[in-house]
Amino acid sequence: MFSGAQISLYPMADDFVSVIMAALTGLDPWREALRIETDDISTLLVGPPEVLFAAMRDLFVRAAQTGVHCVLSAAVSRGCPGEPDDPICMAQGGFARDLALPDRIAAARANVGLAAVTGQDVAAQFSLYPLGEGPHMDEIYGCIDFLKASGTFDRSKNFCTRLRGDAGPVFATLCEAFTNFGTVAGHVVLDVTVSANSPSAR
């Protein structure tokens, strides 16, 4: 199954180019497991979900540690019918398992509990879009049940859910939402915004 992400990093600073260039070192441990293509709007990462979310986490943490108000925006996709299979996308942990919804919720929650802490606090909001045939709202409501028990849940908003906490469990929550909900071979998109160092009080 093809999986990848279009990601963009926005440092709110005059020297945004140098913040981005420094943050790119966060991708270094992941480069062999990814195909990467950049243009002036976004960077395409192609690879398995667990690598995509770990690479985004490390990129964003590196940028946020400068202290600059930074935002990462990403659209993460799996199973898009318009994309060919790619061997680089073989998931280690598997995509949505062939398990009942309550079992997937429990597995996702356990995995978030294992996430390493990075020391960087973030706020995030995301939406999950299971496309094509099937009970898409059941999967979304199941995902929301997982989120509320994840330890990173902040609150529901129109069209999306807010998370907060350390970047480690927050990105783990996103990865679990992406891989456990929606049909096993289905087309699923996760759209996420992650923010750090915002001057706006919550």
Added chain:
Amino acid sequence: MFSGAQISLYPMADDFVSVIMAALTGLDPWREALRIETDDISTLLVGPPEVLFAAMRDLFVRAAQTGVHCVLSAAVSRGCPGEPDDPICMAQGGFARDLALPDRIAAARANVGLAAVTGQDVAAQFSLYPLGEGPHMDEIYGCIDFLKASGTFDRSKNFCTRLRGDAGPVFATLCEAFTNFGTVAGHVVLDVTVSANSPSAR
């Protein structure tokens, strides 16, 4: 039908707050037609699609005219089953019409031709997600046919389509894609990134 958007504006500048505050005047002509709620990650706009896209255009053009590298990121949604109907969302022009796909493509193309020019050049990329039952890839391929004839088409990328040109026809193209494709009463999300003044050569 409920329709709205979660939008964020990212000026890549140390004084990003003043760029955002100045750009907010672009929303003034549209405030009576919208419900607006802001937090530290995004601003919710609730209203009919033609107002949502016009308001986003005027906000973004105002920010881009400062010369700062700016990005607008938005998730625009209609027909979400989790949202109550709201009288403020009544579309003037209607959502996806009960017409055959070729007729919707022709109507969308004609409407983009009527869009006023703003004088601000932009680059954009977006994805359209028709959710729930129905032939979602047929609607996406129909939308791509429209885009290729829209005058704003740049190129296809993984998971999304790039547009370029004046902000007037580019935002009109986004509005037509959102309102003409996907089923009439269906749940449709459009995810878009608009960029101006990027130092990266195309």
